[in-house]
Amino acid sequence: MRLRIGCAAAVLVLAGCATREVELHRWPAETPAANNKADIAKMQGLQATAAAAATLATPQATEQAQSGTEPPPAPVKPDDAPSLKTYDPWARLNRFTYRFNARFDEAIFLPVATGYRRFVPTPLRGGVHSFFANLTEVDSVINYTLQGRLHRTVRSFGRFVINTTLGIGGLFDIAARFNIPYEPTGFGTTLAKWGMHPGPYLVIPLLGPSTFREGVGYGVDYATDYFINLADLYRGDQSWGLGVANAVDQRANVDFRYYSTGSPFEYETIRFLYMRKQLIEDAGLHRSKPVPKPKPDEPAGK
Amino acid sequence: MLEMDLALPWRRPVPQIFWFDKRLRVWFSAQKRPAPLAIVISGTGSDANTAKLSVLRAILYGAGYHVLTVPSPTFPGFIVAASSTGVAGDLLQDGQDLYAAIGEIVAHLPRKVRVTDVDVLGYSLGGANAAIVKSIDATEHKLHIHRAVMINPPVSLFSTIGRLDKLYAVSLGNGDAGIERFYQQLYAQLANAYRASGRVELDEDFLLGAAAAVLKTDKQFSAAIALSFRIALSNVFLAGDLYSGAGVVTDPAHPPKVGDSLEETAQSLRSKTFAEYFTRVFAPYYLKRLPNATVDSLIARNRLEVIGDQLRTDPDYYCLTNSDDLILDRAELGWLEKTLATRIAVYDHGGHLGNLGDRQQAADMLAMLDGRWQGSR
Numbered sequence: 001m002r003l004r005i006g007c008a009a010a011v012l013v014l015a016g017c018a019t020r021e022v023e024l025h026r027w028p029a030e031t032p033a034a035n036n037k038a039d040i041a042k043m044q045g046l047q048a049t050a051a052a053a054a055t056l057a058t059p060q061a062t063e064q065a066q067s068g069t070e071p072p073p074a075p076v077k078p079d080d081a082p083s084l085k086t087y088d089p090w091a092r093l094n095r096f097t098y099r100f101n102a103r104f105d106e107a108i109f110l111p112v113a114t115g116y117r118r119f120v121p122t123p124l125r126g127g128v129h130s131f132f133a134n135l136t137e138v139d140s141v142i143n144y145t146l147q148g149r150l151h152r153t154v155r156s157f158g159r160f161v162i163n164t165t166l167g168i169g170g171l172f173d174i175a176a177r178f179n180i181p182y183e184p185t186g187f188g189t190t191l192a193k194w195g196m197h198p199g200p201y202l203v204i205p206l207l208g209p210s211t212f213r214e215g216v217g218y219g220v221d222y223a224t225d226y227f228i229n230l231a232d233l234y235r236g237d238q239s240w241g242l243g244v245a246n247a248v249d250q251r252a253n254v255d256f257r258y259y260s261t262g263s264p265f266e267y268e269t270i271r272f273l274y275m276r277k278q279l280i281e282d283a284g285l286h287r288s289k290p291v292p293k294p295k296p297d298e299p300a301g302k
Numbered sequence: 303m304l305e306m307d308l309a310l311p312w313r314r315p316v317p318q319i320f321w322f323d324k325r326l327r328v329w330f331s332a333q334k335r336p337a338p339l340a341i342v343i344s345g346t347g348s349d350a351n352t353a354k355l356s357v358l359r360a361i362l363y364g365a366g367y368h369v370l371t372v373p374s375p376t377f378p379g380f381i382v383a384a385s386s387t388g389v390a391g392d393l394l395q396d397g398q399d400l401y402a403a404i405g406e407i408v409a410h411l412p413r414k415v416r417v418t419d420v421d422v423l424g425y426s427l428g429g430a431n432a433a434i435v436k437s438i439d440a441t442e443h444k445l446h447i448h449r450a451v452m453i454n455p456p457v458s459l460f461s462t463i464g465r466l467d468k469l470y471a472v473s474l475g476n477g478d479a480g481i482e483r484f485y486q487q488l489y490a491q492l493a494n495a496y497r498a499s500g501r502v503e504l505d506e507d508f509l510l511g512a513a514a515a516v517l518k519t520d521k522q523f524s525a526a527i528a529l530s531f532r533i534a535l536s537n538v539f540l541a542g543d544l545y546s547g548a549g550v551v552t553d554p555a556h557p558p559k560v561g562d563s564l565e566e567t568a569q570s571l572r573s574k575t576f577a578e579y580f581t582r583v584f585a586p587y588y589l590k591r592l593p594n595a596t597v598d599s600l601i602a603r604n605r606l607e608v609i610g611d612q613l614r615t616d617p618d619y620y621c622l623t624n625s626d627d628l629i630l631d632r633a634e635l636g637w638l639e640k641t642l643a644t645r646i647a648v649y650d651h652g653g654h655l656g657n658l659g660d661r662q663q664a665a666d667m668l669a670m671l672d673g674r675w676q677g678s679r
Contacts, residue, residue: 020309023308023325024304026304026305028303077490078486078490080493081486081489095563096561102322152502259323262322262323262382265536276489281496284499284500291493
């Protein structure tokens with residue numbers, strides 16, 4: 001089985017080494033009507049977020065929203081922003097991994113995910129996506145508990161029960177229809193909640209941008225799933241198939257293309273954005289505490 | 303939709319750090335029946351699949367065109383894969399490179415695609431590029447381009463970039479301090495909006511939604527616009543510096559290699575203006591290359607006036623723009639109106655590309671493209 005996967009991968013890598021004058025890649029056909037529907041839904045979502053961000057950002061509204069249950073978030077001041085530099089002591093290795101990921105994505109991952117989008121009907125893809133999302137609720141239940149956010153533990157557990165039963169093994173996200181949104185978490189966030197800093201920037205092979213803390217989180221999440229081995233999905237030959245299907249599903253749902261910016265600064269840009277995203281999410285985890293003031297010139301993440 | 307990645311025979315040796323840009327990437331959407339081909343050129347520093355191009359692609363495809371979208375000649379992927387100089391920004395030279403590249407692309411379109419007519423259009427700098435490409439075709443007759451539509455084009459490249467430098471200086475100041483201050487403000491506002499939202503992940507939807515709450519003042523919007531142009535410039539600057547051997551931000555004897563940190567280069571490019579690109583990279587390169595050229599003649603050849611006669615006399619050039627577009631001043635807008643007479647639509651509002659794809663704008667663009675345009679009502 002592994003040998004076959006290896007051979008297939010080698011063929012795909014060689015196929016990805018473009019030598020012809022013109023390379024053609026066929027993308028899913030344009031369906032303007034379907035896109036309009038999706039765009040309208042997205043636009044409505046964005047308007048709702050914009051309205052929420054605008055109102056919630058005012059101190060009065062925030063206090064009202066908290067209604068006494070939680071203290072209002074301490075405001076983040078411009079001086080609290082980390083420096084423009086990012087903590088990246090493993091830069092050489094990270095850059096190598098980033099290039100490897102880019103080549104792998106272009107030669108194997110993206111063509112497979114594109115083929116999946118082209119040939120597998122949308123409802124079926126939706127079912128696969130819901131199935132894998134439902135499996136992550138197990139990690140969410142454990143980690144929300146470890147984070148002490150018990151109302152979210154209950155919510156994730158409720159989603160898991162509803163979707164596994166009424167949603168036929170997770171193929172349908174019935175819980176979302178009951179307005180119970182999908183909000184996964186993992187051990188990386190638990191470490192953040194416990195006060196661990198993101199640490200050095202880290203590019204993980206195949207997975208992409210991360211930090212040391214998130215890398216540890218991925219490892220622990222994987223070990224947890226392996227240990228629990230829900231429905232015997234995480235051990236034996238079937239675990240390979242599941243892993244590949246999960247990876248393809250995730251790739252098909254991520255709108256990112258390596259080096260589509262055409263810029264040699266792409267590594268620096270992604271590193272900058274990823275670390276700030278992590279730090280803002282950390283600030284969200286510790287809502288009531290003031291953000292620690294960064295030392296002058298200390299790179300972000302350290 | 304078909305993605306075409308082309309290796310062009312005239313590509314110059316690729317600097318190591320641009321290893322991923324060896325092929326020119328364009329996108330093609332084919333109709334099943336014979337149809338006219340609309341070639342759409344992207345704006346400053348942009349690739350062939352931007353959100354604005356998606357809007358135009360949807361409109362044109364819906365109206366029955368085959369649609370081919372190509373990057374701006376100032377997009378690094380174009381500079382590396384298709385530029386014959388590597389020093390982007392010269393309207394005529396970029397037009398020649400674009401014309402040659404489009405010729406190769408059209409020659410490699412799938413055989414079953416049947417093209418009945420060819421039109422070219424572009425937005426922002428791509429608008430000016432589109433007009434130049436049509437003017438080149440008028441002498442070379444390889445593509446048989448029928449109509450050209452310019453959407454919010456600049457009239458003088460160097461006046462426009464002068465305005466953008468000024469916008470940057472006013473909204474962000476000079477040097478790194480201004481950028482850092484702007485970044486700190488955005489970071490704090492975004493963090494506060496995120497904390498207040500109670501979300502567990504800072505995702506794309508949150509970012510897009512929060513943008514309205516984060517960019518609050520006109521000055522912040524101006525800073526964001528100026529910064530986005532400056533980021534586009536940093537790629538053009540670096541490529542030009544490497545290809546011309548100017549040595550402004552890189553050492554020509556030891557150019558950066560794959561895997562080298564570009565952090566210091568990025569930092570040094572952040573404070574480089576368009577004017578500096580012109581004086582330290584662009585002008586020295588073209589003054590050496592073009593006999594009898596002067597700085598003034600370089601500026602002059604980067605105005606749409608170089609094809610003024612064609613624009614005036616050929617009825618197949620059209621333009622859509624806005625009276626409040628920041629890349630045009632009164633005199634330049636007046637020149638466009640005088641030159642194109644009835645073949646221009648000027649809207650009162652929309653700024654620079656703000657009304658791209660609006661119902662009226664889209665209808666007018668289609669009317670221009672298929673020759674039904676009767677002038678502004």
